[in-house]
Amino acid sequence: MRVETSSSVQEHSLLQKKSLSRTLYGRFAAFYKFFQQDKFSMVGAIIYLLFILLAIFAPVIAPYNPHEMLKENGKLLAxxxxxxxxxxxxxxxxxxxxxxxxxxxxxxxxxxFSAAFFVMVVGTLVGLFAGYFRGRVDMILMRLTDIAFGIPFEPFVIVLVAFLGASVWNIVLGIALLLWRDTARIIRSQVLTVRERNFVEAAKVSGASDLRIIFVQIAPNILPLSFLYGSLAIGWAILTEAAVSFLGFGDPSVISWGYMLHDAYVSQALSRGAFHWFIPPGFFIMLSVMAGFYIGRGSEEILYPKLKKR
Structure with a gap:
């Protein structure tokens, strides 16, 4: 029976930590290299990174509570x-x-990010199962996709939020229930091609189950497309939340860019020339949508290099 000394245990633990650090460094390097291949992707990533940092350090950066009504000598600073x-x-x-x-x-x-995650997961799963199993499964899933395409997107989200109550998560739910449709269609078409390749046939011959073939053999080949449509979904989701809040269906207890635009509109900021009130949130909404588009555009050119030649 082998008894490990404390020094050997420490050495083994140190090797594990070094291996983990190398793995994390390798993934970070691959992530950085991906965005470095295209300037548009890099710009989009930098915009989102800045937004994330501002969101994390908001209590430090913002000088006041966003809900606080400021007064001086008993007079409202309006x-x-x-x-x-x-x-x-x-x-x-x-x-x-x-x-x-x-x-x-x-x-x-x-x-x-929440809506983009659900869009990626639902759209990818629907596309994988529809493209791989085909037949009746494909018919049912694609008819559900057609129904989703037939429902007006923003009116559906507004009605759902009005019915369930004003909440950020209800807006996420409304977006997730419909926005997966584009992802599902594209993933399905890609799976129909991948499933005919030799390595998939070899996996079938070796006795691999359908689920193993779907998630181990096929899914890694279509994940880049999922990330592409996920990045586009971020911008759409932020724009939808802003639109819903601007129309007055957002959560009044949550300060969002759409809420700011709604508040400015109701207060007739435009007629008073208070451009400092509504231009900044509109500009931030535009930046967030542009960032998602830039990442999607760059990802598309990396996935399909021929597009750069056109």
């Missing part, structure tokens, strides 16, 4: 222009606009 103390001025209720803008990043990212 409709103040931009100044050193209030970089973007204040709202008609005396709330600091810059603080609202920074805190608005958090719900935007939550909606964007």
């Amino acid at each position: 409709n103040l222009p931009p100044s050193a103390e209030h970089l973007l001025g204040t709202t008609n209720m005396g709330r600091d606009i810059f603080s609202q803008l920074i805190y608005g990043i958090q719900p935007a990212l939550v909606v964007g």
Whole structure:
């Protein structure tokens, strides 16, 4: 019976840590190399990284509570222009606009990344099973996809949120229930091609189960497409949340960019020339949608190099 000494155990633990660090470094290097191949992807990734950092450090960056109605000598500090103390001025209720803008990043990212995750998972699974099994399974899943395509997207999300209640997660649910349809169609068409390749046939001959073939042999070959449509879904989700909140169906307890635009519209900020109120959230919404598009565009050119030659 072999008894390991404390030194050998420590050495083994050290080797495991080194191996883990090499693996993490290798994955980070591969991730960085992926974005480095295309300038558009790099710009999109930098924009999202900046947003993530701003969201994490929002309590430090934002000088005020976004819900706080600021007063001085008992007087409400309403409709103040931009100044050193209030970089973007204040709202008609005396709330600091810059603080609202920074805190608005958090719900935007939550909606964007959560919806993109569900879109990727649902769309990829539907496309995998429809493309691999074909026949009746394909017919049923594609008819469900056709039904999803026939439902107007934003009106459906608005009705669902109005029925279930104003909540960020209800908006995510509404987006996830419909936005997977494009991903499913593209993944299915790709799976129909991949399933005919030699390595899939070899796996069938060796006795591999259908699920093993789907998730071990086929899925790794179509995951880049899933990530591509997931990156596009981030922008769509953020834009949808902003639209729903702007129309007044968002959660009033959550400060989002759409809520800021709604508040500015109701307060007639445009007619008063308070451009510092509604331009910054609109610009941030535009940046987030552009970032998703840039990552998707760059990913598409990396997946299909022939596109660069056109």
